Amino acid sequence: MAILSNIRALIIDMDGVLWHGNNPLPGLVDFFQTLRQLNIRFILATNNASLTQQQYVSKLADMGVSVSPEEIMTSGIATALYLAEHEDPAKTRIFVIGEDGAKQPLLEKGFTLTDLYQLNTENTPGQGADIVVCGKDQTLTWDKLATASLNIRAGAKFIGTNADTTLPTEHGITHGNGAILAALQTATGVSPTIIGKPEPIMYQQAMSLLAVPPNLTVAIGDRLETDILGAVRTGIRSLMVLTGVSTEADLQHSDYQPTWVMSDIQAVTEALKAMTT
Known part of the structure; x- marks a missing residue:
């Protein structure tokens, strides 16, 4: 299991990380419960501009997760x-x-x-x-x-x-x-x-809301050319999950790399729990 350290805030992608369409990925509820228990601040930052903050809040509520509108950042x-x-x-x-x-x-x-x-x-x-x-x-x-x-x-x-x-x-x-x-x-x-990832604009806006130093902030995403490259351009660490678009094979041909690679948010949850033990 990858070793995580020095994390006080997360900027988390949604499509391909938390769900596929309207289907939540396994471990979604436990992931957010762990973030709350560990007092890890987060912004859900998606390039998908189709829904409003409240619509994303409702979508997550239907999946058993409670978040506030202020914890949602879209490219819109x-x-x-x-x-x-x-x-x-x-x-x-x-x-x-x-x-x-x-x-x-x-x-x-x-x-x-x-x-x-x-x-x-x-x-x-x-x-x-x-x-x-x-x-x-x-x-x-x-x-x-x-x-x-x-x-x-x-x-x-x-x-x-x-x-x-x-x-x-x-x-x-x-x-x-x-x-x-x-x-x-x-x-x-x-x-x-372009406003959304991989341009640093949206990450910088999210970091301003989080009010946590860059060296204690990590971006989680599923796509090398947006989530991970955006983190690299912003100067923060990144974690790529393999439940979305990019694959381990894609990493072999990339000029930039995530700090960590994990199979899914269940693995991320376990690594976050281990970080405090």
Whole structure:
């Protein structure tokens, strides 16, 4: 068993670490009970921007785990925080490809969200958006992609909540937001600015909330190119579990490595318990 040490806070990914789709992974409840018992602070930080904080709280409650909204950080929340720091919400119009988890944080910061262009009429589109934000969207349509493309071609800034090309679900691995970004980039010739992992922005925001020194903070994730690389870029240690996208074989071809590799959160739980004995 890997030896853990000097851990006071965790930044924990969710998809592929805590669950597959709506199916909790074994040991989920015991994992969180152990964190509470050991007084290890945590932020659940996911690149998936589809759900709101409260929706994630409810999802975990259905799985037998109680967390507060303040313990949830999504790339949608991180995007809203980032844009509020760099733009004037009262003067900025945003078109969003995404679900409630991408839209609600922007509205809470005071941004105006624009509608779809009416592409099936002879009317001109009207006032466009200053920024296009693209996150995971299970109701993605041609009209949404067209509206985003037209706005970006007209000069709107192009922001991606995250660039995950795939997403682990209870049915297997399917396409992630990165696939949507690739379509828009192909259509416009413009590369998006990425807010989520592996960029350090979201990790830095989570660390600010945790108020724990970086040397006592560890990121847990399942994906080398986002969770682990993001930790490396942020300058914190990382732990990769093998229940999601990346495999032990992937480690052989990677220029960067996690600090620890474990099979699943059950193994993490046992290592955390051993840390105090």
